[in-house]
Amino acid sequence: MIHQVRIKSLPQEWLWCxxxxxxASKATAKTIDLCNNPLTKEPKLDSAMRICPEWNDYDTEIKKLLAGELQPS
Incomplete structure (x- = not known):
């Protein structure tokens, strides 16, 4: 298939890691890859909370939904 369909690389802004x-390039990132950092071995959830500050708000809202404290909007 690789020989039949031309594959093009996307600019770095499409996948920030x-x-x-x-x-500095994080500000223009279209997607953020919460990849494992081989240097720190930090758990993904910990890095998600650090890299994406809004992650904590989303996580709290989901926990409330699952506990029945909120109704889906």
């Missing part, structure tokens, strides 16, 4: 990209 803390391990390989600089902090």
């Amino acid at each position: 803390e391990t390989w990209c600089d902090d």
